[in-house]
Amino acid sequence: MAIDLKDDDQLKAACESALQQYRLSAGHDAWVNKLSNFLLRVRNTDHQEFITEAFQKELWDSEAVSATGMGRIDISAVVKEPLVVECLWRLKSLSPDLDPVQQEQLINDTWSQVAELVEPLVKRNPRLKRYRLFAALCPEYFTTITHHRKLRELAVSMGISRGAENRLALHRLVKRRVDAVLGEPGPIFSQGWVERMTLPWLLYVLHVQNQELEATETADLTTGEEKLNPLPADRRRRGMLAIGGYVSTIRAMIEFAREGCTREDFRQHMCSLNQALAPATISTQMNALIAEWGVLRANGDNLVLTSRGEGFLESGDPDEVSDWLLTRILGLDNLLYALKTAPMPTKAAVAELQKINANWKSTFVPNSLINWTRALQLVELSNDKMLRLTERGESWAARIHWVPDVLVIAAPLSTVADGSAGSLVLGGSLERPPLKQIIASFDENIRFKDELIGQLDAGLWGHPRRHFAVLTGLSGAGKTLLARGYALGMRSNEDDPKSGLLIVPVQPGWHDPSCLLGYVNPLDSDAYVRTGFLDFLLQAGADPDRPYTVVLDEMNLSHPEQYFSPLLSAMETGDTIELHAQGGEVNGVPPNVPYPSNLVIIGTVNMDETTHGLSDKVLDRAAVIEFWDIDVEAFPGWRNCELSEQQITVVRQTLKELVQALRPVRLHFGWRTIRDVIGYVQEAERGGVIEFNGALDQAIYAKVLPKLRGEDSPRIKTAFGSVKKVLENADLKASTQKVHELLDDLQYLGSARFWR
Structure with missing residues (x-):
């Protein structure tokens, strides 16, 4: 039974259970001691050492707060930039002495300043590294969860509103929520205090991540290290749907579902983006967002963004969907794994992908996968026409700790x-x-x-x-x-x-x-x-x-x-x-x-x-x-008919006899005609102007008789005669007169048809 972290008593029990489990693990002391020593070293470092390139590199690259994950980004130019270093020193030196409001303002200002200064110095945004860095500089404020999507998932599960405050403030709100049920953690940098800093991470792993039916990642509680959890090849999506506009189109599509929407509203939105899309194409693209990208989730007839989708929409960073794509899409991990060894021409990459799935006989699906890796900035085509991993591609490939599998095709028919x-x-x-x-x-x-x-x-x-x-x-x-x-x-x-x-x-x-x-x-x-x-x-x-x-x-x-x-x-x-x-x-x-x-x-x-x-x-x-055989009795519309039981009996019996009369010459009618006759009579009854028998007469005249036609023959004469008898017995005068005229035409003209 899932624990409700919104409930104070259950949250307290979850925290105590997590810490007890954590303390019994083999690596507990190692991580706590490593983190404690690193936080103390950062806090006690003076300006002279702090501004050195060696210390800055240690500060940015240390895995004491959390494991690297997707954080393998070259920051060699960042650690040499004096403006960045001085921003960080100012935060470290001023933050401990400020009240909470002033501290939060300083953290937010410094975060924005560092982001602006770092952007031109790196190929990719070192977002995870920056979270680790700020947690080391301001440990009173931050948790050890360096991935915002995961922090947000935990915050929501704890009852903290999604839009409560900015992304940095979620750390403070989560820590405050835990402190409210457990009390103060003790002196700063003590074992209990450091454990409290790691506790939100434990709660996420045990009560958020593990609640997924099949988590895309697994975590080591004692180190904070995460590993991808790949599905076997036979359970993966067979490639990726080609979508024009690639990443920008994906974000434009899911933008509409930010606050949730119905499937039909989403279809209308996608039509507005591209009026040439066929309904089937729209449905397939919608399913791709759910199953191939993991950015949407179906909830009955409604669609909502997953936390992964929220992160991707907000940042546009493909790293937000890396866990899903690498573990759920057939061929993507194979391609990155192969390119990790050496670059290769596009044709060779296509050929390698075709080995993964024997059903990929054409180049369409492999080319679609290659185009997506380029659109996601994982792979680039160099001047020598070779496919090579980009820096982002190398970081994704580094997470593939398994040898990618191939799809085994079953026997032709079983x-x-x-x-x-x-x-x-x-x-x-x-x-x-x-x-x-x-x-x-x-x-x-x-x-x-x-x-x-x-x-x-x-x-x-x-x-x-x-x-x-x-x-x-x-x-x-x-x-x-x-x-x-x-x-x-x-x-x-x-x-x-x-x-x-x-x-x-x-x-x-x-x-x-x-x-x-x-x-x-x-x-x-x-x-x-x-x-x-x-x-x-x-x-x-x-x-x-x-x-x-x-x-x-x-x-x-x-x-x-x-x-x-x-x-x-x-x-x-x-x-x-x-x-x-x-x-x-x-x-x-x-x-x-x-x-x-x-x-x-x-x-x-x-x-x-x-x-x-x-x-x-x-x-x-x-x-x-x-x-050809039509069972009038089995027509499902009788159960919802608004006519009286007596009227239903008359209509049903008349139509049944007409079908039997016309069946030998294949001029009988189907359920569509039955439905139309019932609908006509119902509307006439509702109008109160045409009496029941007259309405039935008009309906049969309009819906059954126009199909009557044929050359003079014993079968046609017998069928028309039987129809006339049915109509006479039902006292349907106009219809009876029309069939009488058709019989006359057969006798004197040799053929008959309703339209003449």
Whole structure:
């Protein structure tokens, strides 16, 4: 059970327990003595020694207050700068004799002055070193937590408001909170006093850091040293999503979530940043901020910044996210580890990254990782075209205390668990829930027969790469709803299942693949006109362990063998999908990409005079599923119907009999028509002008009869005659008269249709 540090009694118990545990550890005396001796040495040093370069170097580099961590920054120019040295001497000599208000003002002023003086002397901001330095100069004021994000996490857990005071004042507030429950710590520099200075660090490690499900870092209580805690390769994110604008875009996106927001508000914000973004792209980028960067956290339908995100937003310093990226992203540690040995050409780096994951057959994901390391200022491309670690990159690489692993790809087709639990693993790392879990995830108001969902599941996954199905049948029967529900069911264990679904309404006049895959701008060969489908395809390729589903809605409004041909070919042969012939990437779009074995394609088809038939090239690659039978009784809308029970019985029975009459000639209707008829009658009842029977008559006339058409034949005559009988029995006069006219047309003209 987690301890509530906001409660005084629990905080006191936590402090006493931490100190007791700490005192029993082997290295307790060593750290306390080291810290005590260093603080006394700094306090007693005179001006003559203090200003020497040797003492300044010791002051900046000492690990007595805390271990180095990300603090490996060259400060050789800083220790030689007299203005910096005199600022620090002034702080050391004046601070002990000031009252708390004056002391705090001096600390804040000196912090700002030193930051301004140091900036032009270093390549990176030595923020952690500066915290250690100030803690050594003013130990009465500071704790030994030198990382502000971690101090803020502890402060919040102790009930100290996030916006209470500036970042330096949090040290004072945390110490004051601990002193309030434990009392004064004793004389300055005594063992108890020094222990009290380290106590906030112990509380953070034991009651904040260790409360994470899987902490990115582990800490040694006796030394304060932290080590990264890497995930194994098979549990990491497969690369990093390519995002235009890189770090500046990440910060612009999370700025909106500073005070928390809903997912929908966040989507609208991202649309305002780039109106060309497709909904699927926005969802994928949102997930990247959560899972790849660790800067956002989902809380139901709301998004909030993590403390890591707050630190990154405030400082813009990539070091704030180093723990997450190095331990959670596949390939990043491999690249930095390799470059630590020696620089290498970009092509060689790509080749090394491709060895990590056999699914990275193209250069897209490796290049994205390399581009991110450059954007994060970890790697630079030198004049000799070699990738080299920067100073920041060297400090990140120094934290990699393990030999980075590679992803072991499983057998091409295997299953784990049974049909009721666990997950299915296909094509290596791709996982999907078992069928029963997918079925259970469907909205209870949109239910399909389990056998039909199972038919779709079996049709999609019978081939290790070609996951393609075509749903054909009655208009309004729920083909798109079935496809959508299945897609969401495959990602039902995630916070945002919609991120794995893209619905593409096919348009008449699609005669080539550019409608789906985009194209190089003919007026600017350096620009690529992207589509939502292309972005979705690239995301699927970069994330092979999760299914991505595309629904081609009314896919036969144009000829699929024309606009869909590259994918039809690639899904069959396993060859790459050709995107352009420019040689290199264009706006992040590679010349070609492998066909993603985690891509699921479901097409919906209506057969009428506005559509095209499907060629054998399409049908041979697809699992064709036809469903025409409609169960009027099973329509879920009956349970929410606002009509009286008697009225519901009349409407349901009439529609049921009409379906039975029209089924033999395939002119019956689906749930969409049932819903529209009910809606019409409900609104008429609410209006109070049209009586019930008249409203039902008008609804059927408008929604059922317009589809009636056909040539004179015994089946058509029988069907129309049965419809007329149903309408007569229900006393629907206008509809009965219309069907009577259609029967006359059959007899005298040889054909009949509603529109004439």
